[in-house]
Amino acid sequence: MLKPIVEGNLVSFEEKVYRVIACRADGAITLKSLESEHSFDVLFTQVNLVEVDQEKHELYNDRRLIWLEQTEVNPKELAIASDRAKKINDYFQGKVSRAELIEKLGSSETTTRRLLKRYDPELGAVSLVRSIRGRKKNSRLLSDIQEKIMEKAISKRLNDKTKKLEAFASLWEYVDSLCHTMGVKTPSLNALKRRLESFGQKAVYSLLHGREPMLQKFELKPGMIHVDTILTMVQIDHTRVDVIICDEHGRPLMRPWLTVVIDLKSRVILGYYLALHPPSALSVAMAMLSACFPKQAFPIALGGGQNTRHRFWGVPGAIGMDNAAEFTSPELEATLQYYKIVPMLRPIGKKHYGGHVERIIGTLMGKVHLLPGTTYSNVLKKADYDSAKHSAMTFSAFCEWFANEVAIYHGRAHEGLNRLAPFEVWDAEMAKKGLDYVPPMPGNFQTFALDFFPSVLRTVQSKGVELSRSFYSSAILSRFVGSRLSFKYNPLNLSKIWLRQDGRYHEIPYSDLTKTPVSYSEYWAFSRPRARRPGTLVDKELHQVRLENHELVENSKATTKRLRQNVAKKATAAETMSFLSYGGEELLLQGNTKEPSSDQTRKKLKWED
Known part of the structure; x- marks a missing residue:
């Protein structure tokens, strides 16, 4: 005969052991955690009795x-x-x-x-073993109120997801303040540390390093992606490069940005885009172009050039991305679907789904930390190193250096590839597809590129279309003056834009044909930061004059208002005196006024003779 479940029994529920603290006639039992004060109700049919001689x-x-x-x-x-x-x-x-x-x-x-x-x-x-004399190890001698204060402080900090959790010293300071306000002696640091440790290793790590690092360290990371061969799936991500570049005059400029696309099977860097502007839809477009096509005709910022060592390219079957705005735009999704590239967004908060591309970025940034002008990965490593002062590489020099590092990376043995180099895995997979196999090539490179290029909405003016403080004009725009249309542009060359009409793209060049073409990176880095809005005060001292003028106007308005009020008061007083001087006082005393009816309360009073 099976033993019945009664109060005090230990039972297992969802692979954990709880104590039964109450049984009810409806078949429900109340379970209490052995590690905390948490309790809840379940049906007795959902638990199993743990038979233990207590x-x-x-x-x-x-x-x-x-x-x-x-x-x-x-x-x-x-x-x-x-x-x-x-x-x-x-x-x-x-x-x-x-x-x-x-x-x-x-x-x-x-x-x-x-x-x-x-x-x-x-x-x-x-x-x-004979019992030990004296106090047992881990025994608690603090009062209940001290224990409650520590438990409340720890629980509050661990459950606070609105900000990064403070370090242990800050937690003790919080407990210290609570104890003082309640007239209780503050527990020691060791006592608080032991209470914190009772919450588990995750809680300690979370308190010291934050919730997100704790999840990355302790959370189970399922969801491995199996890829059959090269170009089955790629991953794309951005990062800000840890180095300050300088201009042609040696002046420190800024940190460039990197967008990189990797092939999951071979770990080959299929394509990348180096730019001076922050990540956006155009960064995704340029990196995809670099990944999908041979690089010889591309600039060095995309891994190209006539003597490029980057020979890997191809249109992938799927692309893994995070949930940034540039990856979730309907326009990008439509373009990917059109070219049968399946977009695969990472689950929110699951960084390990993009672990391959992030590890490669980390490897490349490790090389960057050896360059002059590096900012390192954090302030502790940087110490007192002056990155701006030591910056020595121009953007073009950095692009060339980076292209060489990518070539070196492709030729190094990779632990995740069974000590094979990425190029060896790529070549082996290509050989499986047949002798002299060539990846499928889109039939029209220009259309493919324009489909991925970023777009902007602009109103067609009588002077043409304005973009980046430049005007573009063409005969095709004549019938669209006043209309708001979508235009495509090439971030590498802003000398022309494109309008899609009737299934094809129409080229629209600069209105000023003598204007020197610039890239979006050059415009963003050199033109945009120094641009002045119309009406900007160039002389900083005039800001005080502007404030004085504002105060002068306000004072004038207040003075005028007071003068008008005084004039109105004087006029009212004069009218009253004039009325009384002509017998008005006697009329009022005799009561010779006509009382208004109830429906005439809003009408003007009339005096009878």
Whole structure:
């Protein structure tokens, strides 16, 4: 017969053990956690009884605890217990008599009887360890109010997801303030540390480093992606490069940005885009162009050039991305779907789904940290190094250096590829597809590129279309003056834009054909920061003059208002005196006024003769 579930039983629920604290007639039972005060109700059919002899269980735990404590503080007691256990075991096996046992133990009959009663074959020597005098290890002597204060402080900080959690010292300061306001003695740092450790390793790490790093370190990371061959799936991501570049005159300029696309099967860097502007839809477009086509005709910022060592390209079947705005735009999704590239967004908060591309970025940034002008990855590593002062590489020089580092990366053995180099895996997979295999090539490169190029909405004016403080004009715009249309542009060359009409793209060049073409990076880095809005005060001292003028106007308005109020008061007083001087006072005293009816309360009063 199965034992019934009653209050005090231990039961298992969802692979955890809880204690039953209440049973109800409707079949529900209340379970309480063994680690906290949390309790909840479930049906008894959802739990399994854990059959434990409670007294024996507690004895085992107590004796094991004593054994562990003795291991740390008293090896002599352990030796005595082990020797006694061996002799008692011989007695139970019939090897020695009772008298011989008493003699070997060197104890009295009463002591021997007590030891035989205490001895447990399952615990062995542990059951014979003598209790330790003094306070037990991990015993708590603080008052209930002190324990509650520490528990409240720790729980509040661990559950606070609105900001990064403070370090342990800040937690103790918070407890210290709570105790002082409540007139309670503040617990020691060690006491608070032990209470924090009771919340688990995750809680300690979260408090010291923040919730997000804790999740990355301790959270289970399922969801590995299996790819059959190269170009099955790629991953794309951005990062700000940890180095300050300088202009052609040696003046420190800014940190460039990198957008990189990698092939998951071979770990080859399929394409990348180096730019001076922050990541956006155009960064995605340029990186995709670099990945999908041979690089010879591309500029060095996309890994190209006539002598480029970058020979890897191809249109992928799927692309893994995070949830940034430039990756989730409907325009990008439509373009990817049109070219049968499946967009795969990472689950929010699951960085490990993009682990491959992030590791490669980390590897490349490690090389960047050896360059002059590096900012390193954090302020601790940077220390007192002046990055701007030591900057020495121009953007073009950095692009060339980066292209060489990518070539070196492709030729190095990779631990994740069974010590093969990325180019070896790529070539092996290409060989499986057949001799002289060539990846599928889009039929019209210009259309493919324009489809991925970023677009902007602009109103067609009589002078043309304005973009980046330049005007573009063409005969095709004549019938669209006043209309707001979408235009495509090439971030590498802003000398022309494109309008899509009737299924094809129409080229629209600069209105000023003598204007020197610039790239979007050049415009953003050099023109935009120094641009002035119309009406900007160039002389900074005039800001004070502007404030004085504003105050002058306000004072004038207040003065004029007071003058008009005074004039109105004087006019009212004059009219009153004039009325009284012509007998108005007598009329009022005689009551010769006509009372207005209830429906004439809003009408002007009329005096009778």
